[in-house]
Amino acid sequence: AQSVAQPEDQVNVAEGNPLTVKCTYSVSGNPYLFWYVQYPNRGLQFLLKYITGDNLVKGSYGFEAEFNKSQTSFHLKKPSALVSDSALYFCAGGGTTSGTYKYIFGTGTRLKVLA
Amino acid sequence: DGGITQSPKYLFRKEGQNVTLSCEQNLNHDAMYWYRQDPGQGLRLIYYSQIVNDFQKGDIAEGYSVSREKKESFPLTVTSAQKNPTAFYLCASSSDRGPGNTIYFGEGSWLTVV
Numbered sequence: 001a002q003s004v005a006q007p008e009d010q011v012n013v014a015e016g017n018p019l020t021v022k023c024t025y026s027v028s029g030n031p032y033l034f035w036y037v038q039y040p041n042r043g044l045q046f047l048l049k050y051i052t053g054d055n056l057v058k059g060s061y062g063f064e065a066e067f068n069k070s071q072t073s074f075h076l077k078k079p080s081a082l083v084s085d086s087a088l089y090f091c092a093g094g095g096t097t098s099g100t101y102k103y104i105f106g107t108g109t110r111l112k113v114l115a
Numbered sequence: 116d117g118g119i120t121q122s123p124k125y126l127f128r129k130e131g132q133n134v135t136l137s138c139e140q141n142l143n144h145d146a147m148y149w150y151r152q153d154p155g156q157g158l159r160l161i162y163y164s165q166i167v168n169d170f171q172k173g174d175i176a177e178g179y180s181v182s183r184e185k186k187e188s189f190p191l192t193v194t195s196a197q198k199n200p201t202a203f204y205l206c207a208s209s210s211d212r213g214p215g216n217t218i219y220f221g222e223g224s225w226l227t228v229v
Contacts, residue, residue, distance in 0.1 A: 004157075032215045043119075043205055043220035044158075051215050090157070092218075099212040100146060101173065105157035 002027045004093045006106035013081045014114050021076040021109045023091030027098075033074040034092040035065055038108070044090060050074060061085070081113045118142070119221035121206050127229045128193065128200060136191045136224045138206035147189040148207040148218065151175060158205065164189055165212050193226060201228050 003026045013019045025031055032051055036044040048059025055067045065076045076089060091106040119140045128134045140147065146165050150158040160173030164183040178197025183189055189208075193200045206221040 009155075034217065036220075041223070041225075043121075043222045044207075046217055046219060049215075049217060092158075094214060096214050099214055100209050100216050100218055101148070101160060101163045101171070101212055103218065107155060107157045 002093075002095065002098070002102065002104050004091055004104045004106045006089075006091055006109045008109050009107075010110045010112060012112045012114060015083055016080050019078050019081040019085070019111065019113070021089050021091075021111060023074045023076065023106060024072050025074060025091075025093045026072060027093055027095035027104075029096035029098075031067075031072075031074075032094050032096070032103075033065075033067065034103075035059065035063070035074075035076050036090045036092065037061075038088040038090065047076070081111075083113050083115050086111055086113045119206055119208055119219060121204075121221040121224050123224060124222070125225045125227075127227050129229060131195045133192055133194050134226065136193070136204055136206070136226070138189045138191065138221060139187055140189075140206075140208045140221075141187060142208055142210075142219065143186075144208035144210050144219075145186070146209045146212040146216075147183070148209075149173075149179070149181065149189070149191045150205040150207060152203040152205055152223075161191065161204075163212070200226055202226060 034049045035047040050067045094103040122137045148163045149161040162181045164170035180192045209216040
């Protein structure tokens with residue numbers, strides 16, 4: 001069965017420090033991987049995705065993600081965190097053998113950036 | 116502006132009542148989805164539709180129904196058969212359902228049973 005795991009329920013980081021939100025995956029075929037951000041009482045906003053090619057994917061609001069095939073990971077990173085980055089982050093993924101309706105979403109990681 | 120509009124934002128349902136959540140998109144996307152979000156859980160797929168007049172059950176379709184009479188619209192009805200309907204409901208769309216397509220979300224609707 002396919003799965004996407006976010007091992008940390010919450011990540012705390014000081015403003016200005018680098019942040020990492022972790023995601024690991026298990027999918028059929030080659031992976032398609034996504035990161036979304038959710039602010040309170042709002043929908044999910046797309047940040048970035050990995051399809052193929054460069055292992056470092058750049059996205060919105062200064063976020064980037066590193067795809068690591070050997071570790072089956074797709075961690076979200078930002079060099080310098082802002083208080084406004086505090087939100088709930090979801091990793092999602094699917095494989096080349098399945099469509100969008102088979103995407104699996106992680107349980108979410110709450111990021112808290114402390115001033 | 117292109118996007119996905121959900122309404123109402125907040126809805127209260129009495130026991131034994133059916134309620135309908137509206138979802139409209141002007142992105143010209145073929146595929147549309149309904150997800151349910153509960154605290155501490157990932158998103159779970161309720162129904163999806165690839166084309167007009169066609170839709171498929173997702174992982175938790177019991178107690179829900181949908182229709183797709185127009186490309187732009189994909190309303191979700193939460194029926195009285197859904198025993199635990201209190202949740203945040205997200206409508207979404209993508210250009211099609213092929214692998215690798217990005218799914219875009221609406222702002223969500225809160226449903227509470229009173």
